[in-house]
Amino acid sequence: MTPLLDVRGLTKHYAGPHGRVLHALEDVSFTVAAGEALGVVGESGCGKSTLGKSLLRLVEPTAGEVLFEGEDVLPLSRRAMAAKRRDMQMVFQDPFGSLNPRHSVGTIVGEPLAIHGMPGGKARVAELLDQVGLPADAAGRYPHEFSGGQRQRVAIARALALGPKLLVADEPVSALDVSIQSQIINLIGDLRRAYGLAMIFISHDLSVIRHVSDRIAVMYLGRIVEIGPAAQVFEAPAHPYTRALLSAVPRRPGAAQPRERIILHGDLPDPSSPPPGCAFHGRCPAAMPRCSVEPPELVSRHVAETGGTAIAACHLHEHADAPALEPA
Known part of the structure; x- marks a missing residue:
């Protein structure tokens, strides 16, 4: 359709x-x-x-x-x-x-x-x-x-x-x-x-x-870095930036599985001089050497926690055997 x-x-x-x-x-x-x-x-x-x-x-x-x-x-x-x-x-x-x-x-x-x-x-x-x-x-x-x-x-x-x-x-x-x-x-x-x-x-x-x-698109420095069903993005975020955003959302006292606060160091890069590679690599706690030179593409990956498919622009998700992010 x-x-x-x-x-x-x-x-x-x-x-x-x-x-x-x-x-x-x-x-x-x-x-x-x-x-x-x-x-x-x-x-x-x-x-x-x-x-x-x-x-x-x-x-x-x-x-x-x-x-x-x-x-x-x-x-x-x-x-x-x-x-x-x-x-x-x-x-x-x-x-x-x-x-x-x-x-x-x-x-x-x-x-x-x-x-x-x-x-x-x-x-x-x-x-x-x-x-x-x-x-x-x-x-x-x-x-x-x-x-x-x-x-x-x-x-x-x-x-x-x-x-x-x-x-x-x-x-x-x-x-x-x-x-x-x-x-x-x-x-x-x-x-x-x-x-x-x-x-x-x-x-x-x-x-x-x-x-x-129904679905959520997460943007960073002019690009979509993750997109997927709302429940999945919140319960099993596939991109480190999404995880950092969600960790800042206050949870009710006594709520199950409180998220550990992720502190992003540094400022949003200058949009008139975007960094090479992944624009988020300078602030990303999971950055790898390739992240600073090779921009990631939006790719799909099965999410075991939800049974759905995550679409994220992150080198962590480009191969089936890539290390998964810890549950949120």
């Missing part, structure tokens, strides 16, 4: 000062099936947000392919891409910055309908506001009259107005109070199931990612 979204070798470079090139994304490949939720996680600066924006061409990729329903959207004209965005929508991190303060909520939510000539008008706007938990009279009010959580509900209503097939959520709760975050996460999950949406959920918060994702 053809996946809804098939990303192949997606690369994004930015021109930096003094002729330097910032490697924001490097050869990123993955698929998303219809109705599936893929979580994307990693440290700040790893390329998560650039990935989300590149998929919708809010920033133009340097190379690669983004096949949506089998069609590469990167060569499309501006007009053709605008039409394609009916099926590909985004919820941004800052709900205040993504809403026009001069427009009423009704105008903001109804604007996609007007642009694409969709029927419904005020009735459809009222329906959308009700679906995201806002009263009908919200349509006549302005973004500054709402709380951060309410503004994010407006942004979600706008993203759903055209009935998209794919929703890209870029850190949609990180700017909200902790008390509100769970409400928005649950709302997004409920609406995703109701609409049959595929979703790419970008976050640095592993507990949020686990709650919303």
Whole structure:
């Protein structure tokens, strides 16, 4: 079956000062099936947000392919891409910055309908506001009259107005109070199931990612270093970087098998001067000599603990007899 979204070798470079090139994304490949939720996680600066924006061409990729329903959207004209965005929508991190303060909520939510000539008008706007938990009279009010959580509900209503097939959520709760975050996460999950949406959920918060994702992609310095089913990534991480991230997640007192904290020494490498070999080798507790000279490829390996297949870019997993990481 053809996946809804098939990303192949997606690369994004930015021109930096003094002729330097910032490697924001490097050869990123993955698929998303219809109705599936893929979580994307990693440290700040790893390329998560650039990935989300590149998929919708809010920033133009340097190379690669983004096949949506089998069609590469990167060569499309501006007009053709605008039409394609009916099926590909985004919820941004800052709900205040993504809403026009001069427009009423009704105008903001109804604007996609007007642009694409969709029927419904005020009735459809009222329906959308009700679906995201806002009263009908919200349509006549302005973004500054709402709380951060309410503004994010407006942004979600706008993203759903055209009935998209794919929703890209870029850190949609990180700017909200902790008390509100769970409400928005649950709302997004409920609406995703109701609409049959595929979703790419970008976050640095592993507990949020686990709650919303069917599969998880772990990014480091512009590359995917591990991808797999959510339960497997959490219970049997295949990449040393994933293990380090998970070791930092607080566990409830008395929880079974507490993880030993893994301290990563050194800083994230400069994306304008990525190191040779594996980009993680300078911080990796399991690094081998070849890691500093030979970049690893994403390869599959059977995971005995879960019975599943891990896909990780790590020299530890390139051969069936390679030493396995200790259970998490």
